[in-house]
Amino acid sequence: MGKAKIAIIGCGAMTRDFHLPVLAGHEGLKVAALVDRDVERARALARAYGVPEVFDDAAALDRKSIEAVLVVTPPFHHAGCTIDLVQRGFHVLVEKPMALTVADAEAMVRAADEAGVVLAVGHHRRMYESTRLLRSLIESEHLGRPLRFDIEEGGAYGWPLASLANLRKDQGGGGVLVDIGSHLIDLLLFCLPGDAEVLEYRDNARGGIETDCLARLRVRHRGYEVEGRVELSRTRELRNRLRIECERGQLELSNGDRYRVSIRPHGLQLDDPLDGEPRAFRLQAGWEDAIEAPGRQAYRAEMDAWLKAIQSGQPCLLDGRTAVGTVRVIEDCYRRVQPLIEPWAEVPASPRTTNPPRRNRRVLLTGATGFIGCRVAEFLHEREGWQVRALIHNPGSAARLARLPVEMMVGDLQSPADLARAVRDCEAVVHCAVGPSWKSRREVFAVNAGGTRNLAEAALAADVRRFVHLSTIAVYGNDVPSLVDETTPTRPERGGKYGESKLAAERVVLAAAARGLPAVLLRPAHVYGPFGKTFIVNPLRHLLRGQLVLVAPDETPSNTIHVDNVAEAIVRALEAPESVVKGQVFALGSEDDMTWADFYGYFAAALGASLRTISTEEYARTQPPSRWNPFGWLKTCWRGGKEILTAPEFRSFARRCVQTEPFGRLPRWLIERSPRLRRALKLDGPQIYRPVEESRPTGDLTMRFLPARIRIDKAQRILSYQPALVREQALQRTLEWLRQARVIG
Numbered sequence: 001m002g003k004a005k006i007a008i009i010g011c012g013a014m015t016r017d018f019h020l021p022v023l024a025g026h027e028g029l030k031v032a033a034l035v036d037r038d039v040e041r042a043r044a045l046a047r048a049y050g051v052p053e054v055f056d057d058a059a060a061l062d063r064k065s066i067e068a069v070l071v072v073t074p075p076f077h078h079a080g081c082t083i084d085l086v087q088r089g090f091h092v093l094v095e096k097p098m099a100l101t102v103a104d105a106e107a108m109v110r111a112a113d114e115a116g117v118v119l120a121v122g123h124h125r126r127m128y129e130s131t132r133l134l135r136s137l138i139e140s141e142h143l144g145r146p147l148r149f150d151i152e153e154g155g156a157y158g159w160p161l162a163s164l165a166n167l168r169k170d171q172g173g174g175g176v177l178v179d180i181g182s183h184l185i186d187l188l189l190f191c192l193p194g195d196a197e198v199l200e201y202r203d204n205a206r207g208g209i210e211t212d213c214l215a216r217l218r219v220r221h222r223g224y225e226v227e228g229r230v231e232l233s234r235t236r237e238l239r240n241r242l243r244i245e246c247e248r249g250q251l252e253l254s255n256g257d258r259y260r261v262s263i264r265p266h267g268l269q270l271d272d273p274l275d276g277e278p279r280a281f282r283l284q285a286g287w288e289d290a291i292e293a294p295g296r297q298a299y300r301a302e303m304d305a306w307l308k309a310i311q312s313g314q315p316c317l318l319d320g321r322t323a324v325g326t327v328r329v330i331e332d333c334y335r336r337v338q339p340l341i342e343p344w345a346e347v348p349a350s351p352r353t354t355n356p357p358r359r360n361r362r363v364l365l366t367g368a369t370g371f372i373g374c375r376v377a378e379f380l381h382e383r384e385g386w387q388v389r390a391l392i393h394n395p396g397s398a399a400r401l402a403r404l405p406v407e408m409m410v411g412d413l414q415s416p417a418d419l420a421r422a423v424r425d426c427e428a429v430v431h432c433a434v435g436p437s438w439k440s441r442r443e444v445f446a447v448n449a450g451g452t453r454n455l456a457e458a459a460l461a462a463d464v465r466r467f468v469h470l471s472t473i474a475v476y477g478n479d480v481p482s483l484v485d486e487t488t489p490t491r492p493e494r495g496g497k498y499g500e501s502k503l504a505a506e507r508v509v510l511a512a513a514a515r516g517l518p519a520v521l522l523r524p525a526h527v528y529g530p531f532g533k534t535f536i537v538n539p540l541r542h543l544l545r546g547q548l549v550l551v552a553p554d555e556t557p558s559n560t561i562h563v564d565n566v567a568e569a570i571v572r573a574l575e576a577p578e579s580v581v582k583g584q585v586f587a588l589g590s591e592d593d594m595t596w597a598d599f600y601g602y603f604a605a606a607l608g609a610s611l612r613t614i615s616t617e618e619y620a621r622t623q624p625p626s627r628w629n630p631f632g633w634l635k636t637c638w639r640g641g642k643e644i645l646t647a648p649e650f651r652s653f654a655r656r657c658v659q660t661e662p663f664g665r666l667p668r669w670l671i672e673r674s675p676r677l678r679r680a681l682k683l684d685g686p687q688i689y690r691p692v693e694e695s696r697p698t699g700d701l702t703m704r705f706l707p708a709r710i711r712i713d714k715a716q717r718i719l720s721y722q723p724a725l726v727r728e729q730a731l732q733r734t735l736e737w738l739r740q741a742r743v744i745g
Contacts (some may be wrong), residue, residue: 003030010072011036012162074165079104095122097182100173119320127301144247154233161395167402175209194221201333202340207405344737351722359385367432379567413451419458428466448501456512467519474499485711513583525589529563530737542701551704553596562730572719589710
């Protein structure tokens with residue numbers, strides 16, 4: 001038989017990165033058409049994969065030339081699209097979640113039955129060798145009956161979304177529960193077939209879609225009940241495993257392990273011949289004849305099962321009927337939802353005692369997906385009653401923001417057209433966006449200075465009432481007096497693209513203020529709090545490993561300010577009279593006398609860790625001479641290149657190249673005739689092994705700080721600024737988040 005011709009509806013990341021590469025090498029399926037409303041995106045993929053037809057509507061698909069359809073669209077579209085397709089006689093494989101309601105899922109199954117076509121659902125994790133082995137191990141009851149289960153999966157959300165559709169409640173149907181939960185609840189019901197009951201469900205959605213959730217479920221399996229929990233997150237690193245506790249042992253499936261199941265027998269220990277001491281053990285089980293294949297193999301197996309069902313008329317492992325139970329559990333969870341307790345996330349009450357906020361004003365917020373911007377969105381929406389319009393550059397970074405019912409708009413600071421559209425009908429603008437520091441100097445300046453110029457021009461044209469620009473104390477540089485305020489000269493570190501580009505942005509805003517823009521500039525000091533990486537996550541991870549080194553921390557003011565207090569200052573800047581704030585600059589810090597030793601000492605005491613400190617003189621002795629060396633960069637390049645060439649990974653790759661025909665012929669000839677080259681590449685040298693416990697995962701993190709105190713008198717006097725959280729509250733909330741986020745134990 002010839003290849004079955006199929007169409008794909010939806011040309012996002014899933015189609016681009018998984019389905020098309022798999023189908024391009026499939027012997028039984030041929031992609032004959034792509035369908036997407038973004039026709040240019042579909043055409044680009046069609047050219048790359050030689051797909052002959054591109055349409056902007058599934059109605060154009062012809063049953064005479066297309067036999068089956070793969071539906072890879074946002075969840076809200078699945079049910080209607082699938083029902084239409086099966087009624088027209090197409091076999092369908094629809095991505096998970098199958099549907100957003102049980103009624104829709106059941107209607108899809110009925111429609112497929114009546115049309116006599118195959119309906120499969122893309123729960124590709126069922127196709128893992130390890131998943132099928134886990135189910136068989138449970139069914140065998142070699143470890144006794146299953147007693148309970150525990151499932152966790154979580155990490156920073158990073159899926160390359162093509163649009164915001166999956167982050168909107170009406171289109172995505174929900175957050176992490178619909179996304180990752182569809183996989184894990186399906187795995188649970190696949191391995192423990194039976195009816196599931198929701199005992200409790202909590203999530204952290206605040207009118208939008210959740211990033212974190214916790215469910216307690218009960219499954220009636222083979223006449224008895226098995227209870228457990230499912231915890232999911234898009235913001236926290238969880239254990240990432242499915243664990244089944246049985247009467248005589250424990251079965252565990254790790255996320256990403258497609259071939260093995262871990263088995264831990266209860267009450268069994270083996271004597272270690274090294275010292276004769278008994279030790280618990282675990283076994284790594286796999287199918288004896290399993291052949292490990294690349295990561296896309298599960299998607300290939302998915303396509304094979306679908307094609308076999310089409311050709312044979314028999315149900316497959318991905319049959320639509322078997323996916324309805326997962327939809328039922330998710331629907332019941334959302335119906336029973338209760339708030340997930342996150343004390344650190346509650347927006348503190350306003351310090352103001354008069355003039356309650358006016359409601360229903362619209363503000364454009366840039367940088368809304370970032371550490372500071374997302375918290376500002378929570379303040380403005382939840383406490384101040386603003387209608388927040390968030391300008392989003394990368395949809396994949398907006399998972400945390402999507403918890404709120406804010407208006408999200410994809411746009412680019414370097415596009416005047418995008419900004420004109422974004423600022424329309426806005427009373428105010430809060431500009432928190434910043435160019436990524438890891439990009440080139442030109443790119444950072446293009447965002448920080450050029451983007452700010454575009455935004456200021458758009459705000460002037462729209463006649464906004466207030467423009468709040470978030471800058472940084474990095475504009476002062478390191479050569480500063482003991483007290484720093486708004487009058488201190490701005491001299492950012494020479495060559496420092498962040499400080500210099502932010503100063504350039506300030507000048508843009510002040511020039512616009514001279515032309516009539518009602519602008520306010522805020523220069524916050526060292527911002528910390530939940531989700532803060534620079535002063536919280538990265539240093540404290542090093543602290544726990546004994547790798548955080550502080551330079552003269554007892555002598556240096558911390559100038560730390562909690563992110564909630566930055567948000568409070570932004571609120572005050574929005575509310576202050578134009579006559580007193582237009583074109584004004586305000587420094588922001590803390591009014592207490594906390595040093596860096598106090599700041600990190602608080603966390604060290606809570607974690608049972610010790611601070612490592614060195615004096616300023618000791619630090620200076622460890623630094624290389626500051627004189628300019630025109631050949632220094634060449635030496636650095638040589639060292640870096642040598643490190644790459646002599647790395648074990650590179651040698652392994654090089655060895656494989658040398659052994660592969662015909663690529664290895666010339667390298668072999670050179671190596672055989674050049675002993676010096678062999679020595680340089682360490683091909684004949686000894687291999688040195690060091691135990692893991694003797695090496696550290698990263699080097700020391702040495703932190704040196706601005707030796708000055710930030711004065712905030714002007715912000716207190718003119719903006720009536722008061723901190724939303726006092727020092728003890730701010731530190732305690734940060735510690736609570738660190739524990740809940742599992743950054744620390």
